[in-house]
Amino acid sequence: xxxxxxxxxxxxxxxxxxxxxxxxxxxxxxxxxxxxxxxxxxxxxxxxxxxxxxxxxxxxxxxxxxxxxxxxxxxxxxxxxxxxxxxxxxxxxxxxxxxxxxxxxxxxxxxxxxxxxxxxxxxxxxxxxxxxxxxxxxxxxxxxxxxxxxxxxxxxxxxxxxxxxxxxxxxxxxxxxxxxxxxxxxxxxxxxxxxxxxxxxxxxxxxxxxxxxxxxxxxxxxxxxxxxxxxxxxxxxxxxxxxxxxxxxxxxxxxxxxxxxxxxxxxxxxxxxxxxxxxxxxxxxxxxxxxxxxxxxxxxxxxxxxxxxxxxxxxxxxxxxxxxxxxxxxxxxxxxxxxxxxxxxxxxxxxxxxxxxxxxxxxxxxxxxxxxxxxxxxxxxxxxxxxxxxxxxxxxxxxxxx
Amino acid sequence: xxxxxxxxxxxxxxxxxxxxxxxxxxxxxxxxxxxxxxxxxxxxxxxxxxxxxxxxxxxxxxxxxxxxxxxxxxxxxxxxxxxxxxxxxxxxxxxxxxxxxxxxxxxxxxxxxxxxxxxxxxxxxxxxxxxxxxxxxxxxxxxxxxxxxxxxxxxxxxxxxxxxxxxxxxxxxxxxxxxxxxxxxxxxxxxxxxxxx
Numbered sequence: 001x002x003x004x005x006x007x008x009x010x011x012x013x014x015x016x017x018x019x020x021x022x023x024x025x026x027x028x029x030x031x032x033x034x035x036x037x038x039x040x041x042x043x044x045x046x047x048x049x050x051x052x053x054x055x056x057x058x059x060x061x062x063x064x065x066x067x068x069x070x071x072x073x074x075x076x077x078x079x080x081x082x083x084x085x086x087x088x089x090x091x092x093x094x095x096x097x098x099x100x101x102x103x104x105x106x107x108x109x110x111x112x113x114x115x116x117x118x119x120x121x122x123x124x125x126x127x128x129x130x131x132x133x134x135x136x137x138x139x140x141x142x143x144x145x146x147x148x149x150x151x152x153x154x155x156x157x158x159x160x161x162x163x164x165x166x167x168x169x170x171x172x173x174x175x176x177x178x179x180x181x182x183x184x185x186x187x188x189x190x191x192x193x194x195x196x197x198x199x200x201x202x203x204x205x206x207x208x209x210x211x212x213x214x215x216x217x218x219x220x221x222x223x224x225x226x227x228x229x230x231x232x233x234x235x236x237x238x239x240x241x242x243x244x245x246x247x248x249x250x251x252x253x254x255x256x257x258x259x260x261x262x263x264x265x266x267x268x269x270x271x272x273x274x275x276x277x278x279x280x281x282x283x284x285x286x287x288x289x290x291x292x293x294x295x296x297x298x299x300x301x302x303x304x305x306x307x308x309x310x311x312x313x314x315x316x317x318x319x320x321x322x323x324x325x326x327x328x329x330x331x332x333x334x335x336x337x338x339x340x341x342x343x344x345x346x347x348x349x350x351x352x353x354x355x356x357x358x359x360x361x362x363x364x365x366x367x368x369x370x371x372x373x374x375x376x377x378x379x380x381x382x383x384x385x386x387x388x389x390x391x392x393x394x395x396x397x398x399x400x401x402x
Numbered sequence: 403x404x405x406x407x408x409x410x411x412x413x414x415x416x417x418x419x420x421x422x423x424x425x426x427x428x429x430x431x432x433x434x435x436x437x438x439x440x441x442x443x444x445x446x447x448x449x450x451x452x453x454x455x456x457x458x459x460x461x462x463x464x465x466x467x468x469x470x471x472x473x474x475x476x477x478x479x480x481x482x483x484x485x486x487x488x489x490x491x492x493x494x495x496x497x498x499x500x501x502x503x504x505x506x507x508x509x510x511x512x513x514x515x516x517x518x519x520x521x522x523x524x525x526x527x528x529x530x531x532x533x534x535x536x537x538x539x540x541x542x543x544x545x546x547x548x549x550x551x552x553x554x555x556x557x558x559x560x561x562x563x564x565x566x567x568x569x570x571x572x573x574x575x576x577x578x579x580x581x582x583x584x585x586x587x588x589x590x591x592x593x594x595x596x597x598x599x
Binding site for chain 2: 052053054055056059060063065084086151152153179180181182183184185194
């Protein structure tokens with residue numbers, strides 16, 4: 001799409017932009033920026049295109065059919081490193097969401113985990129150890145391995161599931177089957193027994209619980225306190241050619257993220273997101289996600305977390321290169337990428353707090369409640385982005401030769 | 403195809419008509435080993451069973467993301483599969499995505515062997531899209547004609563006009579408001595529906 005940078009705000013024609021998204025709650029800042037007029041106020045005329053797969057979003061961004069996209073943070077990095085696909089450098093100057101996924105298990109697996117739990121299952125150390133015992137028992141009895149669903153090979157979901165189960169001694173490539181499952185098929189797959197568990201974003205976990213067929217075992221914020229989930233992604237060359245448009249886009253998103261986080265706007269935000277051409281799920285289900293108060297069992301038990309999904313608050317919108325380094329470290333750990341200084345630098349260069357600060361003014365950083373290393377994993381030593389070998393060394397289960 | 407092992411082609415498309423069109427096109431082009439797949443249950447296992455050299459999938463299929471897993475270290479699918487279009491093939495990927503299709507091939511397969519398949523697929527997908535657009539147009543033209551008939555009926559009944567006069571009134575109104583006659587008919591019909599409901 002051809003765009004020009006010469007239309008001053010408030011005068012003349014608005015600049016048309018086409019932006020792709022997947023219907024998920026963490027597209028909130030993007031959708032509200034467009035539907036509540038924040039993009040319009042910045043002189044942008046955004047056409048939102050609802051997409052069906054992350055592959056489509058990535059490809060349409062890469063070939064220029066989209067000017068920007070709601071994208072999985074690890075896909076932005078993989079695309080920039082040329083992993084598994086054509087190398088197209090991507091920039092993430094605005095983080096659309098931290099956390100927001102959950103691990104959901106069938107009622108049968110939940111019961112099995114409860115039997116094997118030495119302590120509170122809500123503690124990921126306890127649940128990972130219980131999973132290891134369930135897996136071992138199935139192996140002894142000669143039963144098929146458990147099947148876990150996640151959304152994409154380069155997804156936070158994939159790394160969160162792997163990090164959690166491997167810490168308990170379960171090898172995600174050897175002891176279970178870990179398969180990609182499109183989010184709209186997740187609930188059906190748990191209902192017909194094709195998968196025993198999945199890790200996915202809102203609203204699919206709640207939908208499965210509401211049907212009485214599954215339990216939410218963990219919010220992923222119990223695995224990692226802060227994990228970059230979705231980013232606003234643009235091609236590097238687009239950003240270079242259109243710095244003014246990029247600035248307007250980021251300003252519109254910052255205003256929208258603040259609007260979303262103001263709880264007095266919650267009903268309106270949920271109404272906007274619930275629309276048939278946006279998420280197309282009931283506003284009440286979206287509300288649970290934004291409130292961070294979810295029904296976690298078919299009988300109606302609630303679990304609340306301040307960290308369930310962060311859109312803008314506590315510095316969530318500011319891209320954090322530590323997150324990029326952690327994601328790259330997981331790509332190395334699971335055999336998706338080799339370890340190299342150049343690739344690390346390229347991964348760090350995807351997340352651009354400098355652009356964010358330049359456009360929005362000096363930012364306040366992560367916020368007081370954030371973990372000191374920026375990640376806050378439930379297991380292992382603190383993460384140091386300058387020492388990825390040190391991060392990988394303690395783990396027995398890995399595909400990397402470190 | 404002479405002298406070479408025939409390529410095994412897997413077509414994954416939920417649309418039965420387009421699937422059939424593609425199947426016929428591939429057979430016309432001399433390919434014989436074609437597997438068609440409509441639903442995508444247990445996709446990876448089935449791909450492993452078919453063991454295709456080329457996979458063609460429509461872009462409206464969410465299972466495209468499942469195929470991406472084949473690039474990964476995987477115990478289910480042992481043969482590495484890479485997307486056909488690489489850096490040097492930007493024009494092809496653009497054409498394919500415009501047409502609404504994506505293709506994957508087994509790593510190491512010679513490009514010229516799959517070129518014909520991809521070109522054919524892109525052109526058939528494009529033709530199908532045009533056909534669908536024409537069908538939509540025909541459908542909406544039919545709907546408009548029905549609306550105009552209904553609006554004429556309303557005017558004849560309420561204003562005591564004959565058919566030609568009713569049509570002339572609709573046309574005059576459309577012209578004076580700068581609208582299409584179908585739009586005027588639709589407004590009239592929905593207004594009457596509202597009043598009579």
